Amino acid sequence: MFNGNCITCHHPTKTISAPAVVEFKERYMNAFRDKDEFVSYMATWVEHPKAETSLMHDAIEKHELMPELGFDKEMLKIICEYIYETDFTKKDVEYWRD
Ligand code: HEC
Structure with missing residues (x-):
């Protein structure tokens, strides 16, 4: 997912x-x-991206606000847990095609 x-849109590194x-x-x-706080804040943010609650105002200035993707909150939580658990700095992130 x-x-x-x-x-x-988001390359690993x-x-x-x-x-x-x-x-x-x-x-x-x-x-x-805390994992629960991380997952809950990120999933809430990604569900409805808003400049006011962003932790990355510099990124919004540079790339514009992320579009709303219309995902279900439960699915976003699973995705955000995966982000929390995964080490994206490993070179063999096999899914990324350059
Ligand atoms: C259409 C392109 C696009 C897609 C698809 C996309 N993003 Fe983003 N995202 C962006 C851009 C551009 C930013 C930087 C601007 C911002 O923060 O709004 C961003 C910022 C973010 C941020 C930082 C939020 C903050 O505090 O400002 C998070 C977290 C994030 N994305 C998570 C995700 C997750 C999880 C997914 C998949 C479910 C996803 N994004 C899919 C374009 C995208």
Whole structure:
């Protein structure tokens, strides 16, 4: 789900048309050490992206606000848990096609 839906815009480690996954993950990790808080805040944000609650105002200025994708909240939580658990800095992130 993450692979099909998020990496079209978010490369694991490179900032191209949107911030890299490692970049927004680090931002959220710094704000929320706790997994539940991390997942809950991120899933809520991705459900309805808003500038006011963004942790990345610099990214919005650079790339514009992320569009609303219309995903179900439960699915977003699963995706955000996956983001929390996965080490995207590993070189063999097999799903990314350059
Ligand atoms: C159509 C392109 C696009 C897709 C698809 C996309 N994003 Fe984004 N996303 C962006 C852009 C551009 C930004 C940077 C601007 C911003 O923060 O709104 C961003 C920012 C973010 C942020 C930082 C939020 C903040 O605090 O500002 C998170 C977290 C995020 N995306 C998660 C996801 C997840 C999870 C998915 C898949 C379910 C996803 N994105 C799919 C374009 C996309």
